[in-house]
Amino acid sequence: MLTRDSLDSLLSCLDEDRERAGEKYETLRRGLVTFFEWRGCVFADQHADETIDRAARRMAQGEEIRNIHSYLVAVARFVYLEVAKEQEKVNTALRQIPQNSATQQPQPEDVRLDCVRACLQSLPAQSCRLLMDYYQGQTRAKIDSRKRMAENSGISSHTLRMRLHRIRLKLEECAMDCIRRRGTEQLSTKEFRGKK
Amino acid sequence: MREADANKQMADYILGNLPEADEARLEAEYLADPRLQEQLLFVEDELVDAYVQGRLSTADQAHLEARFLASPRGRRKLEFLHSLSRLAGEEPSPEKRLPSAKPLSDRAFPIRRMLAAAAALLFVLALGWSFREKLLYRFQQAQHRGPGTESASLSRAGEKSVVVSILLEPTSRNVDHVQRANIPTGTQEINIQVAVGPALHDSYRVALVNARDQVKWSGSGLKPRSIRSGNVIDLHLPASAFESGEYTLLLSPNASGASPIAEYVFVIEKR
Numbered sequence: 060m061l062t063r064d065s066l067d068s069l070l071s072c073l074d075e076d077r078e079r080a081g082e083k084y085e086t087l088r089r090g091l092v093t094f095f096e097w098r099g100c101v102f103a104d105q106h107a108d109e110t111i112d113r114a115a116r117r118m119a120q121g122e123e124i125r126n127i128h129s130y131l132v133a134v135a136r137f138v139y140l141e142v143a144k145e146q147e148k149v150n151t152a153l154r155q156i157p158q159n160s161a162t163q164q165p166q167p168e169d170v171r172l173d174c175v176r177a178c179l180q181s182l183p184a185q186s187c188r189l190l191m192d193y194y195q196g197q198t199r200a201k202i203d204s205r206k207r208m209a210e211n212s213g214i215s216s217h218t219l220r221m222r223l224h225r226i227r228l229k230l231e232e233c234a235m236d237c238i239r240r241r242g243t244e245q246l247s248t249k250e251f252r253g254k255k
Numbered sequence: 256m257r258e259a260d261a262n263k264q265m266a267d268y269i270l271g272n273l274p275e276a277d278e279a280r281l282e283a284e285y286l287a288d289p290r291l292q293e294q295l296l297f298v299e300d301e302l303v304d305a306y307v308q309g310r311l312s313t314a315d316q317a318h319l320e321a322r323f324l325a326s327p328r329g330r331r332k333l334e335f336l337h338s339l340s341r342l343a344g345e346e347p348s349p350e351k352r353l354p355s356a357k358p359l360s361d362r363a364f365p366i367r368r369m370l371a372a373a374a375a376l377l378f379v380l381a382l383g384w385s386f387r388e389k390l391l392y393r394f395q396q397a398q399h400r401g402p403g404t405e406s407a408s409l410s411r412a413g414e415k416s417v418v419v420s421i422l423l424e425p426t427s428r429n430v431d432h433v434q435r436a437n438i439p440t441g442t443q444e445i446n447i448q449v450a451v452g453p454a455l456h457d458s459y460r461v462a463l464v465n466a467r468d469q470v471k472w473s474g475s476g477l478k479p480r481s482i483r484s485g486n487v488i489d490l491h492l493p494a495s496a497f498e499s500g501e502y503t504l505l506l507s508p509n510a511s512g513a514s515p516i517a518e519y520v521f522v523i524e525k526r
Contacts, residue, residue, distance in 0.1 A: 083287070086286070086287065086288070086289045086292070087286040087287065089289075089292060090282075090285050090286040090287075090292055091286065093292065093295070093296070093299075094282060094286075095326075096323060096326040096328050096329065097268075097269050097299070097322055097323050097326075098271075098322055098326075099321060099322045099323065099324075099325030099326050099329070100326060101325075101326065101327060103326060103328075126283065128283040128284075128286040128287045129279070129283040131283075131286055132279050132282040132283050132286065133279075135282070136279075168338070171334055171335070171338045172338050172341065172342065175335065175338040175339055175342055176342060179342065183466065183500065183501055183522075185465075185466030185500060185501060186466065186501065189466070190339070190343070191342075191343045193343075194339055194340050194342075194343030194344070195343045195344065213462070213464070213470045214462075214464060214505065214515075215515065217258070218503075218505060218515055218518065220297075220301065221297065221518065222503065222518075222520075224297050224300050224301070225520070227300060227336075227339070228300070230335075230339070231331075231332065231335050234335055234338070235331060235335070
C-alpha cells in the first residue's frame with residue numbers, strides 16, 4: 060500500500076511544485092501501465108501501482124535515487140519478472156478450462172459490429188468517410204488507395220496516418236463504451252431473469 | 256534521429272526486438288515524456304493495423320501476439336480493428352456507405368459535449384467589431400506576408416464586420432479536446448493565433464486543410480511573435496474561406512521539403 064509519506068517522497072522527487080508533480084506522476088503511471096501492456100500483462104494497472112508502491116517505499120526509507128525514471132524502469136522489470144512467472148502458472152491453468160466456458164467467451168461479434176457501426180454514424184461525416192476509404196479494398200489496392208488519398212490531400216502519408224489514428228481512437232473509445240453498456244445490459248437482463 | 260527511424264525503433268520496442276539497454280533507455284524517457292508516450296501509442300496503433308491487414312512478417316506477428324495482443328487492451332484493439340475492416344469491406348460505395356452524418360450526439364458523448372463547450376469558451380477569446388477598412392488592411396497583410404500565400408477574397412464593403420479570434424494549441428492524442436469555434440452569422444474575419452511553443456525556427460509554413468483534405472489556404476515565411484506563454488503565429492483569414500466542419504492546420508518549418516512538425520485540429524461551426 061502507498062502511504063502518505065511514501066507518496067510525498069515520490070512526488071517531491073518528481074517536482075518541487077505539487078501540481079506539476081501530480082501531472083508528472085500521472086504521466087509516469089500511464090507509461091508504466093503501457094510498459095506492462097506491451098509485455099502482454101493482464102493486470103497492467105495493478106502492476107504499475109505495485110511498481111510505484113515499491114519505489115516510493117524505498118524512497119521513504121531514505122534510499123538515494125539519482126534518476127527516478129530509470130529507477131522505476133528497473134523496479135518495473137523486477138515486477139514483470141515476478142508477474143511473468145505467475146502468469147505462466149495461470150496460463151497453464153487456463154488452458155485446462157474448456158473453451159466454451161462463459162468466462163472465456165469474447166464479446167459476440169454482432170454486438171461489436173453494431174457498436175462500431177453506431178459509433179461510425181456519430182462521427183462527423185468527413186471523418187467517417189476518410190476512415191471507410193482508408194480501410195476499403197484488398198491489401199494491395201488498399202496500400203495504393205492510401206497513397207492516393209495522401210497525394211490527393213496534399214499531405215504526407217504520415218500526416219494522413221496521424222489523422223486516421225485520432226479518428227480511430229475516438230471511434231474505439233465510443234465502441235468500447237457501447238460494448239461495455241451492452242454487456243451490462245445483458246448481465247442485468249440475465250440477473251432479472253434469474254430472479255423471476 | 257529521423258522520424259521514420261524513431262518510429263521503427265518504437266515498433267521494435269513494442270515487438271520486443273530492441274536490445275535491453277535500448278529498451279531501458281526508451282522506457283526511462285517515455286515515463287517522463289507524455290509526447291513520447293503519444294507517439295508510441297500511434298506506433299502501437301499502426302502495428303495492430305498492419306497485423307490486421309496481414310502486413311507484418313511471421314516473426315513480428317508472433318511477437319505482437321505474444322506481447323501486446325495478449326493484454327486485454329491489445330485484444331480489444333484487435334477486435335475493434337477487425338470490426339472496422341469488416342464494416343469498411345461491406346460498404347459498396349461512398350454514397351451508400353453510411354447514413355448521413357449526425358453531429359456527435361449528446362446521448363453518446365455527454366462529457367465530450369461539455370468539454371467541447373468549455374473548449375469553445377476558451378478558444379473563442381474575443382469577439383470584436385471593426386470596420387471593413389481595418390479588416391481589409393489585416394487581410395492584405397496576411398496576403399502579403401510571404402511568397403506562396405493564397406486566400407479567398409473579402410465580401411461586401413461598408414458594413415460592420417465581426418472578427419472572431421481563436422487560439423490553436425497543437426493537437427494531442429486526447430481527442431476529446433478538439434477545439435471548436437462558433438462563428439456567428441456576419442463574421443467576416445477569423446483571426447487565428449497558432450501556438451508554436453519555443454520558436455525553434457525563424458519562420459514557418461502553414462497549410463489549412465479541410466475534412467475533405469482540400470488545401471483551403473496556405474502561407475509561408477510566417478514569423479512567430481513572442482507572447483507571455485510562448486510564441487504564436489498570427490493568421491488573419493476571411494470567414495468566407497471556412498464552412499462548418501473539421502479543419503487541420505499543418506505547421507512546417509519554412510525550409511523547402513520540410514515535413515509538418517505539428518498539426519492543429521479544430522472545428523468551425525457557422526451559425
